[in-house]
Amino acid sequence: MLLAPVLFLFASSIRIASGDDWCYQSQVTCSHNCTGPELWGIVSQHCNGRHQSPVNIVTRRMLLDERLTSFHFTRYQEAFHGRLLNNGHTVQLDLPSSIKIKGGNLAVQYKAIQLHLHWGVDGGPGSEHTIDGEQFPMEMHIVHIKEEYNSLSQAVRDSTGVAVLGFVFEESKSANKKFDPLINALKNITQPGNSTTLESVSLEMFTPPQKNMTKYLRYNGSLTTPGCAEAVVWSLFENTVPLSRKQLAAFSHLQFSNGEQMVKTFRPLQPLNGRQVYYSGGHAALVSTVLLIMSVLVSLMNECPLMIV
Ligand SMILES: *[C@@H]1O[C@H](CO)[C@@H](O)[C@H](O)[C@H]1NC(C)=O
Ligand SMILES: *[C@@H]1O[C@H](CO)[C@@H](O)[C@H](O)[C@H]1NC(C)=O
Ligand SMILES: *[C@@H]1O[C@H](CO)[C@@H](O)[C@H](O)[C@H]1NC(C)=O
Ligand SMILES: *[C@@H]1O[C@H](CO)[C@@H](O)[C@H](O)[C@H]1NC(C)=O
Ligand SMILES: *[C@@H]1O[C@H](CO)[C@@H](O)[C@H](O)[C@H]1NC(C)=O
Ligand SMILES: [Zn+2]
DSSP: OTHHHHHHHHHHHHHHHHOSSOOOGGGOOTTOOSOOGGGHHHHOGGGGSSSOSOOEEOGGGOEEETTOOOEEEESTTSOEEEEEEEOSSSEEEEOOTTOEEEETTOSSOEEEEEEEEEEOSTTSSOOSSEETTEEOSEEEEEEEEETTOSSHHHHTTSTTOEEEEEEEEEEESSOOGGGHHHHHHGGGOOSTTOEEEEEEEOHHHHSOTTOOOOOEEEEEEOOSSTTOOSOEEEEEESSOEEEEHHHHHGGGGSBOTTSSBOOOOOOOOOOOTTOOOEEETTOOOOOOOOOOOHHHHHHHHTOSOOOOO
């Protein structure tokens, strides 16, 4: 409690110094001039909440929920053209609201607003969610809001206002040609604020190939960037999206606003705090191969001299 005002003053000065609202850990330098994940609670108090994302999924603690039926995807296969934007934190593709999902034990139909990605360095570990400690090279979030809302900011006031479909990626030997339109466009949007239009793409191009997407995990959590609103019904799919190392590495050529490589665009893991993770019926055993010691990662990310405490 005593620490709160100190932290507040501390973070205020950082924000003045950086002129940016928040940044990822990879952007925090030892001079602490941008607001990294440990201080996002000052950008938005929700980031200090008890139902935050991402989380590590411990598969042996998951429970089967038979109500997690398959989704009904509307216009996932239809071509659209959409703006692809470097927003300074990630690459975002705006989606037409005619794209919708229902089923999957969602209470109502949700409409798509955008998708974006989280990645590492040159194809190294970069997903936000981890499964039994394994961090995947990339993670895609397709963000949907309840049909009744007009914007994300409206939807986040409802504890189930947002439905995010999460897909983790795996490195493949050969390139995933369906991703080339997006990857080729990255070189046109190197700097924050740059955008371009993707002509004739469909969500089917970006989701796991030849998969019916019936196997997924479900839990209640938050947006993984400030304001961190606890308004997200998460669905994480078991099927992965394959990309070659070179395709994965292309994302590392984007730039943050300070001109540095846009890399490690993922939030550190958040505690479950008693939340239960469920899995859908007809689910095969989740294969978890590599056990990554998260503490190693955390210690690598905190190599600057400790300033608080
Ligand atoms: C943060 O500090 C580093 C090292 O002092 C400097 O190179 C960088 O430009 C600063 N970034 C911002 C956003 O002020
Ligand atoms: C990228 O920029 C080049 C050169 O300006 C242009 O010819 C090309 O159509 C652009 N591609 C995309 C996908 O924006
Ligand atoms: C990207 O943004 C920078 C900075 O605003 C600008 O100078 C550059 O021309 C933009 N590039 C493209 C391809 O639009
Ligand atoms: C999805 O695929 C699995 C195996 O590939 C199959 O057993 C299942 O019946 C399929 N479900 C639907 C709804 O097509
Ligand atoms: C998520 O929260 C809603 C609303 O409180 C609740 O009905 C639902 O059972 C929760 N789902 C999970 C997976 O915990
Ligand atoms: Zn995301």
